[in-house]
Amino acid sequence: MARFMFLAGALAFAVAVFNIILSAVQGIVSNAPGASIAGQVCGGVLGAAISGVLAFLLIQGSKAFKQVVATDVADQAYLAEGLAKLKTYFMVKGILFILAIVAICCILTLGIFIGAAFMQALGR
Numbered sequence: 001m002a003r004f005m006f007l008a009g010a011l012a013f014a015v016a017v018f019n020i021i022l023s024a025v026q027g028i029v030s031n032a033p034g035a036s037i038a039g040q041v042c043g044g045v046l047g048a049a050i051s052g053v054l055a056f057l058l059i060q061g062s063k064a065f066k067q068v069v070a071t072d073v074a075d076q077a078y079l080a081e082g083l084a085k086l087k088t089y090f091m092v093k094g095i096l097f098i099l100a101i102v103a104i105c106c107i108l109t110l111g112i113f114i115g116a117a118f119m120q121a122l123g124r
Contacts, residue, residue, distance in 0.1 A: 002065040005086075009058030016051035020044045050096065054089060061085035 023044025027037030064082030068075050 002062040002069070005058050005062035005065065009055040009062060012051050012055035012058065016048035016055065019051065020048045023047075054092060057085050057089040057092070061089065 020041070023040045024037065027040030030040070061082045064078045064085060067078040068082065071078070
């Protein structure tokens with residue numbers, strides 16, 4: 001389990017770094033009017049920061065679980081530490097999921113209101 005947690009954390013960290021690089025390249029290459037490299041990089045950095053924190057929590061949890069197997073001292077403490085990191089990881093994931101659902105609901109509601117106002121302006 002510790003190996004898979006470490007692998008998932010390392011991959012998440014690699015994806016975070018790749019996300020920053022990709023957003024910078026996209027900002028440089030984009031020909032869209034009003035597109036700026038600063039906006040692209042800020043979005044990439046925000047996504048990378050979230051992925052980096054989640055990757056850090058997974059890697060720390062995997063280290064604690066490795067200590068449970070590798071040592072005979074303080075197994076309960078290492079297990080509690082690993083489970084606490086895992087709990088924090090899933091708590092952050094859950095909060096991000098709830099925020100995404102709220103954002104989608106707000107965007108849909110805004111779209112409905114704008115559509116209704118547009119139809120009202122047209123007289124339909």
